[in-house]
Amino acid sequence: MPDSGTLSARGPAAVAGSRRVTWLGRLRNIEPVMLLWIALIGVLLFLVAFPLAKLFVVSFEDQRTGAFxxxxxxxxxxxxxxxxxxxxxxxxxxxxxxxxxxxxxxxxxxxxxxxxxxxxxxxxxxxxxxxxxxxxxxxxxxxxxxxxxxxxxxxxxxxxxxxxxxxxxxxxxxxxxxxxxxxxxxxxxxxxxxxxxxxxxxxxxxxxxxxxxxxxxxxxxxxxxxxxxxxxxxxxxxxxxxxxxxxxxxxxxxxxxxxxxxxxxxxxxxxxxxxxxxxxxxxxxxxxxxxxxxxxxxxxxxxxxQTGKGGExxxxxxxxxxxxxxxxxxxxxxxxVAMPLFVLAQASFAKAWGRGFALDNLTLANYRLLIFEHEMAMQSVWNTVWFSATAATIAVLLALLIAYIVNRRLVPFGDALAFVAMAPFVIPGIVMAIGFYAAYAAPPLALYGTAALIILAFAARFLPIAYANSAAAIRAVHPEMEEAARILGSGRLHAVWRITTPLVRKALLGGWLIVFIVASRELSAAIFLVGPRTRTMAVLLYDMSEAGNFEVLAAFGGILLVITMAFVGIGMKLLGRDFMLRRG
CATH class of the missing domain: 1.10.3720.10 (MetI-like)
Incomplete structure (x- = not known):
């Protein structure tokens, strides 16, 4: 046992160095999976918490001086x-x-x-x-x-x-x-x-x-x-x-x-x-x-x-x-449904929608214009599909990991993560878009008008949908199967990927499809964030409505509905007829 003189000789610097070594040792001992959870928390804060905090701060800032x-x-x-x-x-x-x-x-x-x-x-x-x-x-x-x-x-x-x-x-x-x-x-x-x-x-x-x-x-x-x-x-x-x-x-x-x-x-x-x-x-x-x-x-x-008696x-x-x-x-x-769709279909195939149904009024010119001649129509279709698909993928993967952390109680503040994941549910899309604009439009990121900003905003906006699906699916999987895999030498991430994910695949697919469908028709958030080359179909439809060409507008709406119905059909085939209307 060292005496007091020895301790005194070591001095404050030696003690601080000892503490530093201890801290570094603890950092080295952190499991890689914990580093993933920490990164996940950072992503969640980036997507949800920071835009809202920035929105609140900006509301009290002078635009020129930054003063309160x-x-x-x-x-x-x-x-x-x-x-x-x-x-x-x-x-x-x-x-x-x-x-x-x-x-x-x-x-x-x-x-x-x-x-x-x-x-x-x-x-x-x-x-x-x-x-x-x-x-x-x-x-x-x-x-x-x-x-x-x-x-x-x-x-x-x-x-x-x-x-x-x-x-x-x-x-x-x-x-x-x-x-x-x-x-x-x-x-x-x-x-x-x-x-x-x-x-x-x-x-x-x-x-x-x-x-x-x-x-x-x-x-x-x-x-x-x-x-x-x-x-x-x-x-x-x-x-x-x-x-x-x-x-x-x-x-x-x-x-x-x-x-x-x-x-x-x-x-x-x-x-x-x-x-x-x-x-x-x-x-x-x-x-x-x-x-x-x-x-x-x-x-x-x-x-x-709910009396427990199972009434008839x-x-x-x-x-x-x-x-x-x-x-x-x-x-x-x-x-x-029937009347709006009927007149939209009539107008989309009409030379002049006001003339009603007549053989000499029928034409495919509106669709031909959109598909082959319009400078932005097909670009907006592609933008909509890949923005929505990427946002749905990000939202589902993020929701799955958060739901897993919360359900398996891997961190002491899991409930806070769940709260942040569900917070966009109470945030109007237009408010979320303004928050993203305030947070990420200006330098150093300068993301305004880019695909990245729209995808991130869509992922954050519809994260609650994905989280609700993932949380229900994870609750249905007992942790015993993962524990058995870990006993046999599997790591946690490997067990999640090989055991849990296949068991919740249908629920994840359902969440992905719903997020894709609602993101593909989203206007309130998109209209504040798109640039000249990143307009989505919803934004282009709104732009066309200001021009007043209802025949072309109806045809473009028909294309949006065909895309939506294709994905709804896939969902019905794989997950059941009411997959979009279920309530957990």
Whole structure:
């Protein structure tokens, strides 16, 4: 044992050197797999945390000096026009969510609880509305209900002789209708899943006490699933206030400004990203607050029916009323899917869409122009496919590793990783795009307009979808199989690659397909980040809508839908018909 003199002779430098050796020794002893987890955390922070932090910081910065200021918030909320845009967004969200609930709840009850015919057709309607991009639906409704040339209004004038249009799609009501017709599947999925858990015993008891079918539905079934209805309402509300395409295509001509179109105007020259960041902050807070409310509500879903007694579920026989309910579902399908697709298809093959169907009006020139002559059309198709595929691959691989860390409890802060991975779920796409612009557009990275920035933004935006799929899949794989492989000498990464990944392959493929499909139609995030040569199909469609050539626009929308349906078909073939509408 050394004496005090020896210790004193070594001095502080020797002790510090000893500590340094110890620290380096610990670093050498870190398993390579732990270095991978550390790198993974860095990637997650780069994709999610830093853009949001930068957005918050920029909102308080003076653009010229970088000094702290509140002037950005004063400018963003110091004009009546900007306040009106926020109010319009909130009203649009409330109106769209209310209409979506009115459309979806009877459909969900009919499919889940009754003997209504045509349930397959109803499911097709829901899937079709889910797949059809809102901005493409808006274009279809311009062809249907444009005040001067829309088919519906022309038919109305010919029928009645009235000059005033029956319905003007360029209005607040028009935006509400289009958004609700595209968003009602969110409510349908929530409510149907909740109704599937409700036993028929409670409805039978109500019938015994004298309640009819409709009274039992109104007093028993619907109250039991009210948390799910409210949860779907909140999701549609958030979808409506964060959409860019529909308000831009329908609202700008009607001089109806909302938050997303106002944010777009802040990006016109000169770009005022600091004002846009400040203007986006309340939208982000509203979104986070409503998601918290939704989680609180959905924590109670099915609270009465989950009794552990396994009650029987019996279909309610409606008699002649089942045809009335079928008519309701068919009517929603007609408005949401059939009519917009019909007029888009007609316009895509027409020389002049307003002339309607006539042999001398049919042409393939619109498709020929896009495929062989348009300077950007095929480039945007290629951009869309490889941006979406690369983003989906990054999101799925990242989500798989995060889900594995969290589920196997490899690090003490796994729950924090899960929180960061799911955080983009509560961030509107337009806010995420502004965050990426603020963080990575300027030097030293200078990524604005590059494929890398768009791919990273898409991967971050849709990471929650991939994570939800991966987490559910990893939970289903017991760790005993990996442990057996490790006992036989396999490393952890090798065991994950050879044992776990093959077992969750279907779930990963499902997550990849869903991320690819939603990324390929994404407009709200892409429009802030694309450059002249990196435009996606969604952005080019919006650019074409400003030019007003609806025949070429409809043909290009048809190409987007064909690509989307091809990947949906692959998913249905490999994973089941409802792979896009499952709710875990």
């Amino acid at each position: 200021t509140l002037a950005n918030y004063a400018f963003a909320y110091g004009r009546e026009r900007y306040i009106n845009a926020l109010v319009n967004s909130l009203l649009l969200g409330l109106a769209s969510a209310t209409l979506a609930v009115i459309l979806a709840v009877p459909m969900a009850w009919a499919v889940s609880r009754t003997d209504m015919p045509g349930k397959g057709l109803t499911w097709a309607t829901v899937l079709g509305a889910f797949i059809l991009p809102p901005y493409l639906s808006a274009i279809g409704w311009i062809l249907l209900a444009g005040p001067n040339s829309g088919f519906v209004n022309r038919f109305w004038r010919d029928l009645t002789g009235f000059e005033a249009p029956l319905f003007n799609i360029f209005s607040f009501e028009g935006m509400t209708l289009v958004i609700a017709l595209n968003s009602f599947p969110l409510v349908f999925i929530f409510v149907k899943a909740a109704l599937d858990l409700v036993s028929s015993e409670m409805e039978d008891a109500a019938n015994i006490l004298g309640a009819g079918t409709w009274t039992a539905m109104r007093r028993i079934s619907i109250p039991l699933v009210m948390p799910a209805i409210l949860g779907g309402f909140i999701l549609v509300f958030l979808e409506a206030i964060s959409l860019f395409g529909v308000p831009a295509i329908l609202g700008i001509p009607a001089r109806l400004n909302v938050v997303t179109t106002q944010l777009w105007q802040f990006f016109e020259w000169p770009v005022r990203v600091e004002v846009a960041a400040a203007y986006a902050m309340p939208l982000l807070m509203i979104t986070a607050g409503l998601i918290a409310v939704q989680k609180l509500l959905l924590a109670r879903k099915g609270f009465v029916s 579920r019996r279909l309610i026989r409606l008699g002649r009323w089942r045809w009335a309910l079928f008519a309701w579902c068919a009517g929603v399908g007609l408005l949401a």
